[in-house]
Amino acid sequence: xxxxxxxxxxxxxxxxxxxxxxxxxxxxxxxxxxxxxxxxxxxxxxxxxxxxxxxxxxxxxxxxxxxxxxxxxxxxxxxxxxxxxxxxxxxxxxxxxxxxxxxxxxxxxxxxxxxxxxxxxxxxxxxxxxxxxxxxxxxxxxxxxxxxxxxxxxxxxxxxxxxxxxxxxxxxxxxxxxxxxxxxxxxxxxxxxxxxxxxxxxxxxxxxxxxxxxxxxxxxxxxxxxxxx
Amino acid sequence: xxxxxxxxxxxxxxxxxxxxxxxxxxxxxxxxxxxxxxxxxxxxxxxxxxxxxxxxxxxxxxxxxxxxxxxxxxxxxxxxxxxxxxxxxxxxxxxxxxxxxxxxxxxxxxxxxxxxxxxxxxxxxxxxxxxxxxxxxxxxxxxxxxxxxxxxxxxxxxxxxxxxxxxxxxxxxxxxxxxxxxxxxxxxxxxxxxxxxxxxxxxxxxxxxxxxxxxxxxxxxxxxxxxxxxxxxxxxxxxxxxxxxxxxxxxxxxxxxxxxxxxxxxxxxxxxxxxxxxxxxxxx
Numbered sequence: 001x002x003x004x005x006x007x008x009x010x011x012x013x014x015x016x017x018x019x020x021x022x023x024x025x026x027x028x029x030x031x032x033x034x035x036x037x038x039x040x041x042x043x044x045x046x047x048x049x050x051x052x053x054x055x056x057x058x059x060x061x062x063x064x065x066x067x068x069x070x071x072x073x074x075x076x077x078x079x080x081x082x083x084x085x086x087x088x089x090x091x092x093x094x095x096x097x098x099x100x101x102x103x104x105x106x107x108x109x110x111x112x113x114x115x116x117x118x119x120x121x122x123x124x125x126x127x128x129x130x131x132x133x134x135x136x137x138x139x140x141x142x143x144x145x146x147x148x149x150x151x152x153x154x155x156x157x158x159x160x161x162x163x164x165x166x167x168x169x170x171x172x173x174x175x176x177x178x179x180x181x182x183x184x185x186x187x188x189x190x191x192x193x194x195x196x197x198x199x200x201x202x203x204x205x206x207x208x209x210x211x212x213x214x215x216x217x218x219x220x221x222x223x224x225x226x227x228x229x
Numbered sequence: 230x231x232x233x234x235x236x237x238x239x240x241x242x243x244x245x246x247x248x249x250x251x252x253x254x255x256x257x258x259x260x261x262x263x264x265x266x267x268x269x270x271x272x273x274x275x276x277x278x279x280x281x282x283x284x285x286x287x288x289x290x291x292x293x294x295x296x297x298x299x300x301x302x303x304x305x306x307x308x309x310x311x312x313x314x315x316x317x318x319x320x321x322x323x324x325x326x327x328x329x330x331x332x333x334x335x336x337x338x339x340x341x342x343x344x345x346x347x348x349x350x351x352x353x354x355x356x357x358x359x360x361x362x363x364x365x366x367x368x369x370x371x372x373x374x375x376x377x378x379x380x381x382x383x384x385x386x387x388x389x390x391x392x393x394x395x396x397x398x399x400x401x402x403x404x405x406x407x408x409x410x411x412x413x414x415x416x417x418x419x420x421x422x423x424x425x426x427x428x429x430x431x432x433x434x435x436x437x438x439x440x441x442x443x444x445x446x447x448x449x450x451x452x453x454x455x456x457x458x459x460x461x462x463x464x465x466x467x468x469x470x471x472x473x474x475x476x477x478x479x480x481x482x483x484x485x486x487x488x489x490x491x492x493x494x495x496x497x498x499x500x501x502x503x504x505x506x507x508x509x510x511x512x513x
Contacts, residue, residue, distance in 0.1 A: 224271055
């Protein structure tokens with residue numbers, strides 16, 4: 001009994017040393033992954049490990065990326081903002097008795113997802129087909145997969161261009177807007193605005209001040225006739 | 230079989246038409262010819278600039294009047310090209326200061342138009358041919374009437390007032406591959422012989438035409454020149470060469486005479502043999 005008590009006390013000390021920082025809790029952002037691990041006691045008997053996350057549902061608010069909830073180490077991807085508690089319990093069955101030790105900490109997850117669309121350069125048009133404008137849309141924070149809706153403004157009724165874009169696993173997307181050329185040299189000035197910007201966990205864009213481009217112009221080319229002689 | 234023959238005729242006809250069309254045109258000009266080129270400018274505020282690539286300005290071609298801007302230009306083609314030249318016109322927008330400040334492209338959004346121009350050897354040729362025998366006697370009335378101009382018989386028996394007739398020689402002037410009206414300058418020489426009342430197409434040809442007389446606006450492929458003079462007007466002509474010489478021939482495109490026709494020359498010569506200026510018959 002004395003020996004068992006000594007071992008248990010040792011296990012507790014080990015866990016306290018390993019996670020003294022996390023027990024104070026920490027802050028994360030959506031899209032962050034973090035490794036949570038312990039060094040379990042290697043004493044006699046059968047050891048069982050259990051990680052518990054409270055504050056949101058698995059695969060909705062958070063997700064196991066590697067390891068498992070039944071191991072000494074697990075990597076958690078935080079999907080949604082909120083306040084969570086991460087708890088680890090080691091059950092040690094020996095001598096017909098299960099002795100358990102639990103450690104926990106709090107995680108505050110914030111939403112820092114922000115998408116930005118950059119201005120494009122005014123360019124010359126062509127005589128046939130379309131002239132493509134490329135607007136670079138990029139995001140910081142949030143989850144790896146994200147989406148947005150875009151629409152032009154200024155091309156005129158019936159000529160505006162819009163669409164939905166799903167971006168997978170990259171922070172940058174080249175949004176190409178094909179503007180039909182006009183051969184009489186007419187200029188077309190327009191801009192592009194993003195809306196419904198969200199990541200795959202429906203975290204919304206946190207800054208709406210950078211979701212609209214400055215005006216850009218498609219300069220029409222002269223409708224020069226053919227050479228005659 | 231009959232259908233096949235018709236088809237062949239049509240094909241040959243089309244080929245000939247194309248050949249004719251291609252001669253000394255804006256895209257197939259003769260060396261030395263000048264051609265007009267035109268584009269319709271857009272309604273934008275812009276500049277038009279013409280360039281030729283594949284050759285050297287003032288060596289292979291020249292912009293007439295050094296003008297290579299605007300909707301209409303003239304180019305004189307100077308050198309035949311083994312590979313085609315490219316004639317290009319670029320219309321460039323003139324952006325306002327506000328537009329430039331707003332990001333208007335520095336290029337001016339040019340529209341380029343091009344045609345390929347193959348300059349060909351000059352086959353435009355104007356040459357002179359004789360119409361009748363090169364060597365022949367002058368014309369003489371036969372018999373010659375012994376005139377009595379004074380009316381008192383004093384002129385009978387001499388040739389002082391007798392009319393020996395009018396000698397005529399014709400030249401055929403031919404233009405090959407002329408575009409539009411053509412023109413030339415001619416000179417007529419007679420070996421220093423005192424030829425009387427010399428006329429060309431009924432117009433007196435005298436010393437005032439020593440440097441040549443120019444005929445313009447000819448719109449037929451050939452032109453007949455008729456030279457006349459009064460036989461023995463000086464009472465006894467000598468044998469002489471009557472030489473008609475073409476110089477400075479051009480067509481409506483300014484193409485100069487290429488002298489390209491084998492066996493043809495710019496001059497044609499009649500050897501005119503004098504007829505005796507025999508007096509009237511006298512008797513006792």
